[in-house]
Amino acid sequence: MTLALCERGVFAWEDFRRLLVEEIGAFDTGDPGAAAGSYYARWQTAFERLLGTRGLCARAELEARVQELGARPAGHDHEPPVGGHDPAREGAGRPR
Secondary structure, three states: OHHHHHHOOOOOHHHHHHHHHHHHHHHHOOOOOOOOOOHHHHHHHHHHHHHHHOOOOOHHHHHHHHHHHHOOOOOOOOOOOHHHOOOOOOOOOOOO
């Protein structure tokens, strides 16, 4: 999503990169307000900050969506396989 919005001219990559560097720096210095977890958690936080500062998606909207998605039961968006055939369970893509 980050790259797609940048390619569409919604923001300059440098704007995102600056926020990402800030997030990484805050994490590295032990800032208690820094995003916890992996590099991708910091990427997400930087992206969310960018969306907010550009007025594209408010923090409250993001939090509401996270709550909505988190309330869904596991497997809610997966239909049973047609005819009982499920390549994922049968090892599709795995070397034989």
